[in-house]
Amino acid sequence: MTPLHLGSPASFGALRAFLQDSGYSEETVCERYGLGAQHEILGSSRPAPPAGKRDAAELLIRLFITGGYAQQAELTQHFPPDALAAAWELGLVTPDESKPGRVYSPVCLYPLRRLFIASDRWTNPDGSPYTPGADVVYPAITRNTYRFLGLLPSAPCERLLDLCSGSGVAALLAASGGARLAWAVDITSRSTRFAGFNRLLNGVANLTALEGDLYEPVAKLAFDRIVAHPPYLPSAATRWIFQDAGVQGEEITRRIVEGLPDHLTAGGRLYCLALGADQRGRPLEDRIRAWLGVAQAEFDVLVAAVETHTPEQIASQPLLRGEITQKEYASRRASFARAEIEAFVYGLFIVQRAGRPGRAPFTVRRQMGARTGSAELEWAVRWESMASSAEAQSLLLESRPARSRDLELCVVHRPREGALEPQDFNLQTDYPFSMESRVPPWTAALIAACDGVRTGRELRAYCVEDGLISDAVPAADFARLLGSLVSGGFLEIEACPLPRSAD
Numbered sequence: 103m104t105p106l107h108l109g110s111p112a113s114f115g116a117l118r119a120f121l122q123d124s125g126y127s128e129e130t131v132c133e134r135y136g137l138g139a140q141h142e143i144l145g146s147s148r149p150a151p152p153a154g155k156r157d158a159a160e161l162l163i164r165l166f167i168t169g170g171y172a173q174q175a176e177l178t179q180h181f182p183p184d185a186l187a188a189a190w191e192l193g194l195v196t197p198d199e200s201k202p203g204r205v206y207s208p209v210c211l212y213p214l215r216r217l218f219i220a221s222d223r224w225t226n227p228d229g230s231p232y233t234p235g236a237d238v239v240y241p242a243i244t245r246n247t248y249r250f251l252g253l254l255p256s257a258p259c260e261r262l263l264d265l266c267s268g269s270g271v272a273a274l275l276a277a278s279g280g281a282r283l284a285w286a287v288d289i290t291s292r293s294t295r296f297a298g299f300n301r302l303l304n305g306v307a308n309l310t311a312l313e314g315d316l317y318e319p320v321a322k323l324a325f326d327r328i329v330a331h332p333p334y335l336p337s338a339a340t341r342w343i344f345q346d347a348g349v350q351g352e353e354i355t356r357r358i359v360e361g362l363p364d365h366l367t368a369g370g371r372l373y374c375l376a377l378g379a380d381q382r383g384r385p386l387e388d389r390i391r392a393w394l395g396v397a398q399a400e401f402d403v404l405v406a407a408v409e410t411h412t413p414e415q416i417a418s419q420p421l422l423r424g425e426i427t428q429k430e431y432a433s434r435r436a437s438f439a440r441a442e443i444e445a446f447v448y449g450l451f452i453v454q455r456a457g458r459p460g461r462a463p464f465t466v467r468r469q470m471g472a473r474t475g476s477a478e479l480e481w482a483v484r485w486e487s488m489a490s491s492a493e494a495q496s497l498l499l500e501s502r503p504a505r506s507r508d509l510e511l512c513v514v515h516r517p518r519e520g521a522l523e524p525q526d527f528n529l530q531t532d533y534p535f536s537m538e539s540r541v542p543p544w545t546a547a548l549i550a551a552c553d554g555v556r557t558g559r560e561l562r563a564y565c566v567e568d569g570l571i572s573d574a575v576p577a578a579d580f581a582r583l584l585g586s587l588v589s590g591g592f593l594e595i596e597a598c599p600l601p602r603s604a605d
């Protein structure tokens with residue numbers, strides 16, 4: 103059961119118009135609460151309402167975000183009659199039985215980019231301790247969902263599937279901003295109903311919200327973009343459907359990847375924000391590849407890590423939060439040890455179905471830096487696809503590589519025979535990814551010569567003339583080296599320029 107009711111398009115329209123006209127936006131919330139981003143409002147259980155303005159926006163924030171009470175008279179004062187009637191009809195306000203004349207909202211409803219999103223509350227209106235139910239609708243106003251949405255591409259697509267959609271926020275944003283058709287699938291009927299409600303509230307016609315286990319309700323369909331923010335916390339038992347995902351936390355992510363051969367079209371991509379494990383001798387990106395089964399040669403895998411955790415950190419976090427016992431903690435540690443887990447990687451997993459046969463698939467991992475966003479991730483997939491094509495060698499030899507302007511070359515000098523000698527050469531950059539690579543001295547000299555004027559072929563000739571490399575070094579090997587320097591973000595070529603949108 104959800105407290106929401108599906109009203110008429112006119113009711114949704116009246117409410118939407120009021121929310122828009124009253125300046126109920128992320129900017130307003132951030133400005134009034136002094137926040138850098140709206141999700142920070144979840145940091146304290148009940149942030150104090152800012153002193154000053156008692157207008158419609160303040161009422162909406164109190165009622166629908168911080169989750170307090172309001173007087174019916176305030177509603178009458180600030181809501182236009184049609185919007186107030188709609189709020190009652192849609193189940194967005196309910197009387198407080200303990201105090202006549204007082205109301206609260208049984209849900210949360212917040213602005214998010216150009217949309218308004220309803221999800222379950224995370225507090226009680228009277229401030230008493232709140233325990234969410236197993237099927238609680240995950241608030242899109244969390245830091246994790248903001249990260250997920252921020253890493254998704256904004257480019258248009260044909261058919262988008264949002265798996266584990268919760269409030270439906272990712273599918274709604276896509277459907278209202280570039281996807282021709284979108285589907286939102288969630289296993290709980292509660293989340294599915296909220297996604298359907300949000301669809302009507304935002305007047306989005308090209309979205310279908312379906313209830314079911316991953317691909318089951320869309321079994322016969324294929325998509326060119328699949329996005330997923332699944333449950334990923336290791337847990338033998340499911341206490342909360344939005345977070346618990348089997349002993350290793352990979353239960354849902356693995357099944358999402360296993361379904362790609364049947365549901366991703368050629369050239370299509372999966373974007374999945376989750377946690378996965380590096381096992382001894384089997385890094386996460388290789389394991390994701392293995393989950394693709396016999397079709398794996400058709401797919402590329404890129405793991406863009408946000409954070410890496412030790413097994414101890416992952417096992418102890420729920421213990422420290424008081425969610426598990428010492429015995430359960432010990433059992434987690436033992437199961438991680440049995441699975442030979444060396445680290446847990448939290449990040450975005452991109453799986454691409456290569457559009458061109460004959461290209462070798464790539465499997466890479468990158469560490470995100472402070473300026474890594476969706477444009478940098480798109481760049482990485484585009485570049486790695488080019489670099490693994492048959493034309494890569496000639497492309498690199500004919501292009502004019504230039505040093506990245508974010509590059510740092512750190513040279514360690516050590517005393518030797520009475521002088522200080524340069525000995526260790528380290529290339530570093532934090533853009534587009536955070537990368538560090540120890541290179542031989544001659545590679546440092548090569549980088550210095552990459553001025554954006556000389557071609558790869560001319561650079562090879564320069565290195566030979568200067569005695570940096572032997573003439574016997576094949577052009578193919580030299581091109582491969584240039585390619586790996588571009589992959590690392592140390593060099594840039596015209597055919598695949600870095601986005602640098604953050605600048």
Ligand SMILES: C[S@@+](CC[C@H](N)C(=O)[O-])C[C@H]1O[C@@H](n2cnc3c(N)ncnc32)[C@H](O)[C@@H]1O
Binds near residue numbers: 246265
């Ligand atoms: C972390 S929440 C993410 C919700 C939303 N995508 C977001 O980013 O705000 C994970 C969601 O996955 C759903 N879920 C869990 N297991 C599922 C399954 N097997 N199939 C579909 N949805 C599932 C949960 O109900 C929950 O809504």
